Amino acid sequence: MLGGLLVPAVINGLALGAIYALTALGLTLIYGVLHIINFAHGSLLMLALYAALFLYTLGGVDPYVAILVLMPAFFAAGYVLQRLVIQPAWHGRDENVLLVTLGLAIVIDNLALWLWTSTTRSIDSRYAFEVVDLGVAFIPIAKLVGFFGALAFGALLWALMTFTDLGKAIRAVAREREGARLVGVRVEHIYAMTFGIGTAMVAAAACLLLPTFYVTPQVGYAFVLVAFTTVVLGGMGSFPGALFAGLLLGVVEALCGLYLGESLGQIGIFVVFILMVLFRPTGLFGARA
Amino acid sequence: MSRRTMRIGSGLTRRNVVLGAAGAAATLGMPGILTAQPANLKIGILHPVTGGLAYEGEQCRKGALLALEEINAAGGIKSKGGAKIEAVLADAQSKPDVGAAEVDRLAEAGVLAIQGPFASGIALATTQAAAKHNLPHLVDVGVVDQIVTRGLPNTFRFAPGFGKITGFALDALQKINTDAGGAAKTAFIVHEDGAFGSGMAKLLNEKLPGIGIQVMQTLSHPSPQRDFTNIALQIRQGNPDLIIPSNYKNEFILMARTLQQQRVRPKAGIYALLGGAASNVAFAKQYPQAAEYIMDCNHWYNPTKELSKVFAKKVADKGWDLTYELMLNYSCMRVLADALERASEPSRAAVTAALASSTYGDHIMPYGPTKFVNGQNEGAQPANTQILKGSVEVIYPAEFASAKVAFPIPQG
Numbered sequence: 001m002l003g004g005l006l007v008p009a010v011i012n013g014l015a016l017g018a019i020y021a022l023t024a025l026g027l028t029l030i031y032g033v034l035h036i037i038n039f040a041h042g043s044l045l046m047l048a049l050y051a052a053l054f055l056y057t058l059g060g061v062d063p064y065v066a067i068l069v070l071m072p073a074f075f076a077a078g079y080v081l082q083r084l085v086i087q088p089a090w091h092g093r094d095e096n097v098l099l100v101t102l103g104l105a106i107v108i109d110n111l112a113l114w115l116w117t118s119t120t121r122s123i124d125s126r127y128a129f130e131v132v133d134l135g136v137a138f139i140p141i142a143k144l145v146g147f148f149g150a151l152a153f154g155a156l157l158w159a160l161m162t163f164t165d166l167g168k169a170i171r172a173v174a175r176e177r178e179g180a181r182l183v184g185v186r187v188e189h190i191y192a193m194t195f196g197i198g199t200a201m202v203a204a205a206a207c208l209l210l211p212t213f214y215v216t217p218q219v220g221y222a223f224v225l226v227a228f229t230t231v232v233l234g235g236m237g238s239f240p241g242a243l244f245a246g247l248l249l250g251v252v253e254a255l256c257g258l259y260l261g262e263s264l265g266q267i268g269i270f271v272v273f274i275l276m277v278l279f280r281p282t283g284l285f286g287a288r289a
Numbered sequence: 290m291s292r293r294t295m296r297i298g299s300g301l302t303r304r305n306v307v308l309g310a311a312g313a314a315a316t317l318g319m320p321g322i323l324t325a326q327p328a329n330l331k332i333g334i335l336h337p338v339t340g341g342l343a344y345e346g347e348q349c350r351k352g353a354l355l356a357l358e359e360i361n362a363a364g365g366i367k368s369k370g371g372a373k374i375e376a377v378l379a380d381a382q383s384k385p386d387v388g389a390a391e392v393d394r395l396a397e398a399g400v401l402a403i404q405g406p407f408a409s410g411i412a413l414a415t416t417q418a419a420a421k422h423n424l425p426h427l428v429d430v431g432v433v434d435q436i437v438t439r440g441l442p443n444t445f446r447f448a449p450g451f452g453k454i455t456g457f458a459l460d461a462l463q464k465i466n467t468d469a470g471g472a473a474k475t476a477f478i479v480h481e482d483g484a485f486g487s488g489m490a491k492l493l494n495e496k497l498p499g500i501g502i503q504v505m506q507t508l509s510h511p512s513p514q515r516d517f518t519n520i521a522l523q524i525r526q527g528n529p530d531l532i533i534p535s536n537y538k539n540e541f542i543l544m545a546r547t548l549q550q551q552r553v554r555p556k557a558g559i560y561a562l563l564g565g566a567a568s569n570v571a572f573a574k575q576y577p578q579a580a581e582y583i584m585d586c587n588h589w590y591n592p593t594k595e596l597s598k599v600f601a602k603k604v605a606d607k608g609w610d611l612t613y614e615l616m617l618n619y620s621c622m623r624v625l626a627d628a629l630e631r632a633s634e635p636s637r638a639a640v641t642a643a644l645a646s647s648t649y650g651d652h653i654m655p656y657g658p659t660k661f662v663n664g665q666n667e668g669a670q671p672a673n674t675q676i677l678k679g680s681v682e683v684i685y686p687a688e689f690a691s692a693k694v695a696f697p698i699p700q701g
Binding site for chain 1: 509510511514522539543546549550610
């Protein structure tokens with residue numbers, strides 16, 4: 001009976017996986033360079049979702065157009081956060097940063113709860129129920145945009161890291177911080193730029209996610225654990241890895257959900273994760289990180 | 290110094306002496322007036338206002354405080370000299386252990402009773418914790434029946450539980466289906482995989498064949514669930530007459546939207562049991578197409594009663610969502626106020642006794658007079674609603690109905 005649903009499930013899994021990939025891109029960039037597990041990632045995603053929601057409801061700005069506003073805004077927020085909060089707390093100890101990002105997450109989540117209450121909000125965009133008929137399944141337009149958007153942002157980030165001076169400086173700092181400093185790279189500035197770019201990617205993910213999902217102060221938790229898994233699976237710090245792993249996890253979740261039931265759907269994600277940690281701890285693309 | 294004395298002396302007239310004497314009398318009499326003011330009666334309002342159930346918890350708290358505000362504005366508890374009810378707020382953080390710890394804190398704060406805590410899992414813990422302090426605990430929602438079957442004398446549940454709701458739903462569905470010539474013969478059950486959804490699914494699987502509806506498939510999902518496409522595709526392939534969901538609000542909204550995106554339209558309709566958003570006015574307004582014709586057996590108010598209409602207007606004026614959490618907690622506070630009014634003294638034992646003998650009947654809910662039997666309010670019953678033209682209407686039982694049922698739903 002379920003055979004006929006295989007192809008639609010894979011297509012749906014790819015669409016879902018693209019969002020996982022996009023949320024993981026910022027996380028993997030921040031980890032790859034700053035070696036920070038950013039616990040505030042889910043909270044920043046939630047903030048970006050609220051920002052996109054309010055731009056839509058109060059200003060009538062479509063979430064896809066909001067990318068142009070929110071990416072620079074979240075880049076600036078990420079830059080300032082790193083320079084004024086995370087960097088001063090570092091003192092050369094990574095566990096300090098872990099605690100600071102955890103603290104940030106708690107503060108941001110509770111602030112959101114206080115400001116906007118826990119009411120579930122979502123947008124009813126004009127394309128919310130528009131679909132493309134693929135014969136075997138209807139794919140919502142918003143999911144298609146999310147899929148290609150994730151691929152485009154992944155490619156953009158890869159190009160930025162590969163072809164620009166900023167990308168070279170980021171890679172240099174990631175590989176050898178003191179060496180980079182010796183050749184004139186302003187390491188603290190690069191750290192903040194990296195955190196800013198990672199946060200901007202979260203804003204992009206939020207704008208692509210909003211038309212198909214809802215917003216509550218707890219919404220970040222629905223995605224952040226999978227984003228961490230995606231980063232490890234793809235290889236810490238690897239963009240192609242994050243993209244591939246995100247898509248893979250989306251498909252695995254969709255197929256496990258179909259054949260084992262949705263309650264066990266996420267088991268597949270963690271089985272793949274455990275197998276990867278056992279047999280290839282550097283992740284799928286770890287060597288290239 | 291001398292100048293000041295002089296001035297006092299120069300102002301010593303007969304009028305000033307009289308005024309001074311009056312002032313002194315008033316000042317001396319003040320402590321007497323203050324002691325005559327009865328002490329506030331503290332009630333613990335305990336809900337999960339942070340964490341995964343924050344929305345529901347916040348709605349609960351709003352409902353309780355709205356009733357409390359009205360009671361105090363109307364003169365407080367008259368038999369206790371017009372004593373005001375004082376809310377002591379507590380947050381279970383959506384966790385049973387935190388809920389239990391909050392009960393201890395409320396007991397120490399000197400509350401006479403506790404109202405809350407919405408979720409079944411939390412209620413199991415808080416009622417037990419309250420029993421240690423001989424603290425009466427009026428459970429607002431908490432549909433799991435074990436809450437009132439453990440023999441805790443301090444525990445009272447205002448709303449109906451699983452057993453009653455399922456029985457009511459099956460009766461309603463059977464009647465609606467029979468009236469429609471047996472339009473629904475097959476069903477898919479979609480439920481969240483916690484105690485609430487799984488318990489409901491188990492009961493439905495046992496009982497639905499008895500009313501002539503065959504369960505084709507039972508699909509469970511976790512909360513939160515990020516995507517309902519697989520479930521929608523399976524339903525589309527199975528093509529049942531009826532979809533019966535039991536899940537929380539966020540998942541219900543995602544599911545309803547996905548069903549519409551995937552062009553899934555069951556022949557007879559969607560009949561939710563305690564559906565998270567199926568009786569939610571905000572959902573009905575925001576997604577009129579996805580929400581239209583969804584039926585729900587749930588806690589709901591009696592829309593035909595004047596008191597309920599006034600309540601609904603107040604809620605609308607405040608810009609709040611009209612949800613059952615709000616309704617039930619508004620009602621619970623009124624039941625508690627009545628118990629405080631009848632309690633022989635402001636003590637926990639007296640409030641427990643007053644709750645146990647409650648016959649309070651001025652409800653906004655479609656309930657009979659309150660009657661707690663082994664802690665369960667036997668006067669409680671759910672209602673069957675349907676979203677029609679963007680409004681949540683009661684369609685069953687007939688005496689509370691505000692609209693006629695649309696079943697099977699119009700196709701095309």
